Amino acid sequence: MKRSTLRAGLALACALGLSACGGGSGDLYLTGQIYGGVTADGLILQNNGGDDLAVPAGATTFQFGNRISTDDEFSITVKQAPANSSVDKCVVSNGHARANYYTIGQISVSCAINQIAMTVTVNGLTGAGLTLVNGSDKKDVAAGTPSVVMAPVFQDGPYAVKVLNQPVGQTCNVSGGDTGTGAGTVGATPVTSVVVTCTNNAAST
Template structure:
């Protein structure tokens, strides 16, 4: 009788000890960082548990906690946000503990599109156009300038940095008619125009 009570007490003490350090009571939040996401649509899953990544799109936390030593496998649910080409989970599978959970991240790649600017009437040298940090010196007689690719849903805005000798150039087109706008889901070829006279 005495040994039965003793065994029961030891069992209870062990159970409480495991619970205190995360054994079986779901005390760990399965979470991680997110990069390369700018809009709604990314959903992650761990078994039957899912979570939507919402603004500001920098982290995720699954609603159901896991216990220490529970095995987790985080996957990306398709489809992705419309402007993402792919999303990869870094360290997606392990047994849960404070170290392994701290290593989880989701890295997404935003789609990019070609961006070409039409140039009309350029007969002199010295023209320089810019789009953000992308700077292009344009030679006389050029009819089209290929700028760096632009992220989908990202801004673009072409301006004149240097005028050509003896000519004045202005920028037209784009979403606002002045060479600026937001990159859509296809390449932008010739919608922005530099006119020189």
């Protein structure tokens, strides 16, 4: 009788906690938030060195396919970064703990997008007062300057170099880039194709 009661108790324990008896797939989904603007595919997360999870571009949340049991230890790491970031620029917050409804609600992953150098070639500048802009970046360019280092630009983001102020006695035009007008989309290598060419204005009579 005692043995039957014991077996019944064990069966009930298994029903209430499947993982304790070696069956089932756990009772918690391991989920989290994605921050940092993951704008490219390629991000792969792992839990405890396996259960690979590919996170697509634009995702704001993630969820591993395998459920885990309450009090199981989890350790989320970045196996592969998005195409426009790197593993050392991806940070997992609260990614290592024992699973419960509180800890699995605190997990987040963020990846910083690569910043790419931009240099603009300047030809024929003899006058003072030239100002170039690319978005919010503004650079005053002195006469005789052969090139201008603009602020770094985000990989896969747009750029559009323009003349904000013309130099004294000259007119400068922007060419190059993807469009031929100094604009385009940033790739994985430094942007060096934008050219500013300045010519003297016709003398007034």
